Amino acid sequence: MDHPLQLLANGLVVGAIYSLVAVGLSLVFGVMRVINIAHGDFAMLGAYVAFFAWDWLGLSPLVSLLPAMAILFLFGAGLQRLVIERVVGRPLLASLMLTFGLSLIIWNSSQVAFTTKLRGISYLTEPVTFLGVTMSQSYIVGFVLALILTGALFAFLKFTAPGKAIRATSQNQDVALACGIDVRRARTLAFGIGAALAAAAGTLISMTGFIYPYMGFEYLAKTFTIVVLGGLGSVAGALVAAFAYGLLESFGTAMLSPRIAPALPFVLLIAIMIFRPSGLFGTSVADR
Amino acid sequence: MMQAPVFEARAVTKSFASLRAVDDCSFAVEKGAIVGLIGPNGAGKTTLFDIASGATRLDSGQIVFRGEDISALKPHQRALKGLGRTFQLTRVFPKMTLMENMFVASPGDHRLHERAREYLELVNLVDRRHEYASDLSYGQQKLLELARILMLDPELILLDEPAAGVNPTLLKSLLAFIHELRDTWGKTFLIIEHNMNLVMGHCDKVVVMSAGSVIAEGSGEEIQANEEVLEAYFGKSTHPLGRAGHGA
Amino acid sequence: MSTRRERADSSVHGGGSSWVAWLSWLGVAIFAVYVAFMLAAPWLVNRGTLSLLYLVLYFVLLAASWNLMSGFTGYINFAHVAFIGVGMYASAIAIADLGAPWFLAVALGGCVAAAYAAVLSVPLLRIKGPYFTITTLAVAEGTRVIMSSAFMEPLTRAGSGIPLFVQIGFETKYFAMLALVVAVVVVTYVLANSRIGLRLLSIREDERAAENLGVNTTRLKIGAFVLSAFFAGLGGGLHAMYLSYIDPFNAFHIKYTVIPIIMTFFGGIGTVLGPVLGGTVLELFNDYIWAHVLRLNLATFGVVLVALILFMPQGLLEWLKDRGFLPKTRRI
Ligand SMILES: Nc1ncnc2c1ncn2[C@@H]1O[C@H](COP(=O)(O)OP(=O)(O)OP(=O)(O)O)[C@@H](O)[C@H]1O
Ligand SMILES: [Mg+2]
Numbered sequence: 001m002d003h004p005l006q007l008l009a010n011g012l013v014v015g016a017i018y019s020l021v022a023v024g025l026s027l028v029f030g031v032m033r034v035i036n037i038a039h040g041d042f043a044m045l046g047a048y049v050a051f052f053a054w055d056w057l058g059l060s061p062l063v064s065l066l067p068a069m070a071i072l073f074l075f076g077a078g079l080q081r082l083v084i085e086r087v088v089g090r091p092l093l094a095s096l097m098l099t100f101g102l103s104l105i106i107w108n109s110s111q112v113a114f115t116t117k118l119r120g121i122s123y124l125t126e127p128v129t130f131l132g133v134t135m136s137q138s139y140i141v142g143f144v145l146a147l148i149l150t151g152a153l154f155a156f157l158k159f160t161a162p163g164k165a166i167r168a169t170s171q172n173q174d175v176a177l178a179c180g181i182d183v184r185r186a187r188t189l190a191f192g193i194g195a196a197l198a199a200a201a202g203t204l205i206s207m208t209g210f211i212y213p214y215m216g217f218e219y220l221a222k223t224f225t226i227v228v229l230g231g232l233g234s235v236a237g238a239l240v241a242a243f244a245y246g247l248l249e250s251f252g253t254a255m256l257s258p259r260i261a262p263a264l265p266f267v268l269l270i271a272i273m274i275f276r277p278s279g280l281f282g283t284s285v286a287d288r
Numbered sequence: 289m290m291q292a293p294v295f296e297a298r299a300v301t302k303s304f305a306s307l308r309a310v311d312d313c314s315f316a317v318e319k320g321a322i323v324g325l326i327g328p329n330g331a332g333k334t335t336l337f338d339i340a341s342g343a344t345r346l347d348s349g350q351i352v353f354r355g356e357d358i359s360a361l362k363p364h365q366r367a368l369k370g371l372g373r374t375f376q377l378t379r380v381f382p383k384m385t386l387m388e389n390m391f392v393a394s395p396g397d398h399r400l401h402e403r404a405r406e407y408l409e410l411v412n413l414v415d416r417r418h419e420y421a422s423d424l425s426y427g428q429q430k431l432l433e434l435a436r437i438l439m440l441d442p443e444l445i446l447l448d449e450p451a452a453g454v455n456p457t458l459l460k461s462l463l464a465f466i467h468e469l470r471d472t473w474g475k476t477f478l479i480i481e482h483n484m485n486l487v488m489g490h491c492d493k494v495v496v497m498s499a500g501s502v503i504a505e506g507s508g509e510e511i512q513a514n515e516e517v518l519e520a521y522f523g524k525s526t527h528p529l530g531r532a533g534h535g536a
Numbered sequence: 537m538s539t540r541r542e543r544a545d546s547s548v549h550g551g552g553s554s555w556v557a558w559l560s561w562l563g564v565a566i567f568a569v570y571v572a573f574m575l576a577a578p579w580l581v582n583r584g585t586l587s588l589l590y591l592v593l594y595f596v597l598l599a600a601s602w603n604l605m606s607g608f609t610g611y612i613n614f615a616h617v618a619f620i621g622v623g624m625y626a627s628a629i630a631i632a633d634l635g636a637p638w639f640l641a642v643a644l645g646g647c648v649a650a651a652y653a654a655v656l657s658v659p660l661l662r663i664k665g666p667y668f669t670i671t672t673l674a675v676a677e678g679t680r681v682i683m684s685s686a687f688m689e690p691l692t693r694a695g696s697g698i699p700l701f702v703q704i705g706f707e708t709k710y711f712a713m714l715a716l717v718v719a720v721v722v723v724t725y726v727l728a729n730s731r732i733g734l735r736l737l738s739i740r741e742d743e744r745a746a747e748n749l750g751v752n753t754t755r756l757k758i759g760a761f762v763l764s765a766f767f768a769g770l771g772g773g774l775h776a777m778y779l780s781y782i783d784p785f786n787a788f789h790i791k792y793t794v795i796p797i798i799m800t801f802f803g804g805i806g807t808v809l810g811p812v813l814g815g816t817v818l819e820l821f822n823d824y825i826w827a828h829v830l831r832l833n834l835a836t837f838g839v840v841l842v843a844l845i846l847f848m849p850q851g852l853l854e855w856l857k858d859r860g861f862l863p864k865t866r867r868i
Binding site: 035083086087090092093094096097098100101102103104105107108109111112217221224225228257260262263265266267269270273274 | 612659662663665666667671675678681794798801833834837839840841842846849
Binding site for chain 2: 737746748751
């Protein structure tokens with residue numbers, strides 16, 4: 001088994017990346033009560049944008065991060081406006097099935113377009129050693145960037161007018177409407193932001209690990225676990241839960257057989273659903 | 289009529305986060321009585337119904353039905369024991385016909401169709417028995433709920449604002465119906481209602497809740513004369529029962 | 537339900553007039569013709585087409601068994617493939633390791649899947665609405681991971697899979713699959729016209745109201761879940777012999793949950809013939825797209841699903857009933 005400090009560091013890094021995906025999923029749920037099954041696929045698409053920018057144009061992922069986010073923002077916002085907006089207010093299962101259909105389309109098309117080959121970007125691979133912890137530079141850069149982006153999201157939600165509109169819509173849509181907030185715009189914005197953050201996570205994954213079309217589904221499973229752990233709809237809860245989950249995964253993988261470790265998110269998710277359906281941190285807004 | 293209570297709330301308490309929705313609430317409903325449960329918005333009346341019917345778990349206290357503590361029973365067990373309720377916002381089965389709605393509620397097969405039709409007739413809905421419940425108006429859905437609960441043959445019926453959204457003519461027959469159920473079949477009613485004329489005119493006893501607790505209990509006249517009730521409703525100004533002027 | 541007349545009265549929507557009661561037998565008639573065609577098919581079509589019809593029947597079975605639970609109660613179950621796959625494994629192990637005759641192996645597949653569902657149902661069915669759906673998704677993936685893990689290796693041979701040599705002809709498998717389809721449709725029909733079926737539907741409509749009307753929703757949900765898993769396990773157990781090779785990746789592939797769900801949505805969730813219609817049409821369609829857009833078949837199903845949710849969320853049968861092309865009865 002690795003040194004505990006090493007496991008701790010690894011857990012924090014993956015936790016930071018998970019938080020980017022989870023925070024967006026929770027934000028979207030809070031604002032429009034839609035559980036977006038295609039959310040993991042946004043991360044996958046972001047990862048491929050970064051990969052092709054590197055492969056074809058020679059752009060570093062740090063440079064392509066912003067364009068990847070912008071592209072996925074537009075993609076997400078467009079998808080929301082054209083399709084998902086139509087099921088807002090319908091039973092949750094309608095949106096669940098709808099986004100599931102979208103996920104099938106995105107995932108299967110990506111398989112055909114990108115092939116199922118594992119890919120990755122070798123960038124900033126030199127290891128750095130500090131306090132007995134060895135880590136490649138790309139991990140450290142990824143960690144810092146993830147923290148900056150999450151921080152930016154919190155600042156955006158707290159201090160800007162559109163951010164406040166999103167929070168108000170999340171808390172009570174009727175009141176938000178009565179206060180003259182354009183809730184439709186808030187929803188589109190929130191969905192776009194969620195997709196952009198997922199794309200950022202994908203970009204960071206492309207330089208710290210492998211990418212492949214099916215990854216969206218695997219990240220989705222982990223993200224569900226995280227979001228449920230943090231309380232559906234709670235952005236801060238998702239952040240805390242993402243780090244908790246990253247650490248658990250890091251230590252769990254080291255201690256369990258590698259063939260059992262992949263079952264971890266599922267077992268955990270089932271356990272949470274049974275014992276604390278409203279999440280461990282904070283209370284869920286979705287008690288229906 | 290002094291009878292043994294069929295229903296008792298004993299020191300029932302329930303909090304949502306920091307809010308004490310029901311706070312040490314105790315009262316009894318005698319067999320064969322029509323009891324009104326009134327109180328300002330947010331007093332905890334519906335929450336008390338939820339606790340009585342088992343939809344919500346209480347934090348402490350007891351719900352006693354026919355001398356038995358039923359606090360630990362599941363909702364369907366309470367229903368089968370004879371405790372029926374309706375909801376403030378109607379909960380009919382929208383994509384089922386009226387008859388199908390009725391059938392769900394009956395524990396046995398005895399005279400199923402006759403009874404279903406009979407009760408639908410009582411609420412004037414028998415001609416629409418093959419339509420989906422979603423095709424009914426809101427007031428008609430309330431009536432369907434009342435008819436449906438009768439399929440259970442409950443001893444005690446909890447009605448949450450039965451008059452809201454029901455037109456005056458229909459309301460009159462509804463009230464006559466409630467009296468008939470009580471007088472001929474010995475059913476007991478606990479009714480949440482904001483319509484004071486209805487409460488004063490039809491209830492044998494009135495229980496007043498405010499901020500989760502019972503603040504007064506007695507006949508209509510006693511309640512109308514009670515200072516505390518007045519305060520709970522309007523601060524110190526006018527008495528609500530003196531000015532109620534709408535409805536039946 | 538006392539007399540036949542009364543039953544028609546209870547299940548026919550829209551006025552109980554005699555022609556409507558009569559039309560409600562339409563569903564039975566349609567299904568009888570369908571079964572008659574499938575029975576005659578081995579003498580009517582060539583082997584390639586018969587293979588396709590076998591797959592049609594297999595997917596109809598998966599869809600109809602899924603509908604037994606999710607269509608009636610509204611609890612959308614994403615773990616169906618877990619029961620199919622467990623049934624496949626039970627049957628494959630019974631044949632390969634124990635030398636069981638094929639029909640016993642199939643029966644065992646159904647029973648093991650039902651037992652697995654019974655065990656899972658205790659914690660699962662306390663979870664409501666979309667949370668239930670997400671959790672069942674986790675159950676399916678978790679089952680796949682565990683079945684391919686080193687723990688289960690002695691039994692399942694983990695990732696390397698189980699080869700199967702079964703000495704029964706293709707036509708036996710075909711007729712057995714047809715028999716399973718008839719069984720599940722008959723069960724659905726009986727349920728749809730029974731008080732128990734109405735109580736299951738009341739869970740879908742409003743579970744809390746149902747509880748307060750004396751319906752033991754937990755027991756009913758468990759019953760429906762186990763019954764649904766039983767048929768899925770039978771189907772998986774039989775299909776194992778068609779595949780002649782079982783491995784976790786294919787046995788637990790999420791598409792075997794997704795495709796039956798989409799088929800049921802297409803035909804009409806919670807109806808008797810919806811899964812038959814959806815399964816038949818979409819499997820034939822799937823065969824067509826395999827020939828044309830091959831690798832995009834899941835994406836094509838995705839498009840169908842999105843279009844359904846947006847434009848025809850009740851499915852084809854309810855759409856036809858709403859427009860008066862079919863009588864509004866639970867018999868179809
Ligand atoms: N599930 C819940 N979670 C949190 N708070 C709740 C919940 N249900 C009720 N409350 C709160 O408990 C208090 C009592 O509500 P309740 O519905 O019992 O009032 P009520 O007396 O029926 O009012 P009304 O006359 O308006 O129907 C209210 O402040 C309400 O907001
Ligand atoms: Mg109320």
